[in-house]
Amino acid sequence: MAARTLPAPLSDFLGLRPGDVHLAGGGQTPLPVVAKTAFGDFAANKADGQRGYDRHWQVAASARALLAGLTGARTEDIAFAGSASDAFDRVVQGIGWRKGDNVVLPALDFDTGHAALDRLAARGVSVRKVAPSGWICEESDLIAACDARTRLLYVSQVNALT
Structure with a gap:
């Protein structure tokens, strides 16, 4: 993934239109477009039994490795939570x-x-x-x-x- 400069353009988010200003935080922020692809991949993996389940955990391991590289943390110290x-x-x-x-x-x-x-x-x-x-x-x-x-x-x- 190429490095991006913030703020991200409106086109990076689902449902935002030119002129929109979204100030809500927490769990009410607009989703990035890439989340739609990620949700689709997750749903497809759910339908593929054990192979899909294994891919799900491979994605998590890749994300942990990426975060570890960005933060200097150990992968085993990185946890994902629902909120x-x-x-x-x-x-x-x-x-x-x-x-x-x-x-x-x-x-x-x-x-x-x-x-x-x-x-x-x-x-x-x-x-x-x-x-x-x-x-x-x-x-x-x-x-x-x-x-x-x-x-x-x-x-x-x-x-x-x-």
Whole structure:
């Protein structure tokens, strides 16, 4: 795949027309045209039994190798998840939480982050939600809420209000 300069042209995306401005983020972004081909390939592989299943995993292995080359990560450290929320939940569940640990996050942060972290309370983990001043949660307030038992400081770029 040749390197491209951003922003990508409208023609790279399904359903966008000249004059369209699409500002939604998260799971609501327009799909790139290449996704249509990828979906078609996936559907064809699903219909081809074990051979198709094997091709599915070959595509995943190729994508991991590409990402490893771009990031310097090991292929075995690269995982694919169904959404950013699913990926974050997997990271949270992968931490070796202990009773008395805590996590710090802005009170106005994205709901799925809150959901993943709120479940930790049942394991004896304190979930510290830092109140904003107006609409802003200051970095210094987040840091002040951390202590020696803080295992995670969670801040996302989006929330339900942005």
